Amino acid sequence: MTKLIDGKQVANDLKVQIASSVKKLIALGITPGIAVILVGDDPASQIYVRNKQRAAEKLGIDSEVIHLPATTSEEKVLAKIAALNANPAIDAILVQSPMPAQIDENRIQSAIVPEKDVDGFHPQNVGALFNNAQDYYPMANTPRGIMTLLNEYMPNLVGKKALVIGRSILVGRPMMAMLNNADATVTLAHRHTTNLEQLIADADVIVVAVGKPHFLKMSDVKADAVVIDVGINRLADGTLVGDVLDDMPDSEQLLTPVPGGVGPMTIATLMQTTVELARQHSTI
Numbered sequence: 001m002t003k004l005i006d007g008k009q010v011a012n013d014l015k016v017q018i019a020s021s022v023k024k025l026i027a028l029g030i031t032p033g034i035a036v037i038l039v040g041d042d043p044a045s046q047i048y049v050r051n052k053q054r055a056a057e058k059l060g061i062d063s064e065v066i067h068l069p070a071t072t073s074e075e076k077v078l079a080k081i082a083a084l085n086a087n088p089a090i091d092a093i094l095v096q097s098p099m100p101a102q103i104d105e106n107r108i109q110s111a112i113v114p115e116k117d118v119d120g121f122h123p124q125n126v127g128a129l130f131n132n133a134q135d136y137y138p139m140a141n142t143p144r145g146i147m148t149l150l151n152e153y154m155p156n157l158v159g160k161k162a163l164v165i166g167r168s169i170l171v172g173r174p175m176m177a178m179l180n181n182a183d184a185t186v187t188l189a190h191r192h193t194t195n196l197e198q199l200i201a202d203a204d205v206i207v208v209a210v211g212k213p214h215f216l217k218m219s220d221v222k223a224d225a226v227v228i229d230v231g232i233n234r235l236a237d238g239t240l241v242g243d244v245l246d247d248m249p250d251s252e253q254l255l256t257p258v259p260g261g262v263g264p265m266t267i268a269t270l271m272q273t274t275v276e277l278a279r280q281h282s283t284i
């Protein structure tokens with residue numbers, strides 16, 4: 001069997017550390033607080049939001065979900081964000097995407113003050129990530145969680161050939177920056193890339209965030225490669241699969257399973273960032 005990277009275990013270890021940090025903060029009179037804005041009734045988004053709220057509650061983090069109807073105007077969402085920006089009980093603000101068509105997600109993300117931008121989407125935080133700034137700034141949680149996983153399974157990324165497939169703002173672009181900051185040699189591939197097969201065959205680390213079942217086959221990657229499967233795809237029969245097909249049952253390659261790989265890390269890392277923001281605010 002291809003060796004599976006245990007995202008659940010690493011996420012659980014991280015949660016133990018977070019719970020201990022929360023306890024210490026609460027003893028100092030600081031309870032970290034996260035607010036999640038959900039607009040509309042997308043079923044997958046509702047599940048994601050519920051999972052985030054549950055994770056927060058389990059760790060002792062205050063959570064508030066603001067659920068608005070699908071017809072909500074952009075102005076109304078901006079007004080909610082302004083109120084949360086000004087609320088000292090809230091350390092982290094998250095707007096669940098996708099938003100309905102009448103709302104410009106970029107405008108919404110930029111309206112969150114950078115100090116409460118738990119997803120790391122604000123241009124100031126994106127800039128800090130790309131500059132590899134020394135000061136603290138929040139960064140996108142899915143790629144940051146992947147960096148935590150890689151730290152367990154491939155701790156030295158210096159000079160490694162890293163291939164990121166997919167260039168979304170949520171995953172691919174910040175992933176490229178984080179791997180670059182760790183001194184890997186990074187290639188960002190996307191739908192117009194013409195030599196993908198060659199890039200895949202050559203890479204030491206591959207992060208696949210495309211959203212297509214079985215997009216990458218383990219038989220196409222190097223024998224000692226680490227493959228991170230970000231994809232979440234539901235097949236017609238209801239099965240949940242990633243973007244990677246594990247067709248190398250006897251190999252020594254490392255792969256994140258779906259589910260149980262990147263998903264649990266994303267949630268745990270979101271909580272980690274929330275607690276860090278609370279700590280930042282306590283010293284301001």
Ligand code: NAD
Pocket residue numbers: 142165166167168169170171172189190191192193209210211212230231232233262263266
């Ligand atoms: P997206 O859907 O916004 O973009 C997909 C990217 O794939 C694009 O940049 C596109 O250029 C690239 N792409 C499409 N076809 C390609 C091809 N043939 N060759 C090379 N590149 C191609 O991406 P996203 O929001 O990053 O989501 C990707 C997947 O990851 C989805 O399945 C999503 O559900 C999942 N996801 C999982 C988590 C998690 O926590 N596990 C978090 C975010 C996203």
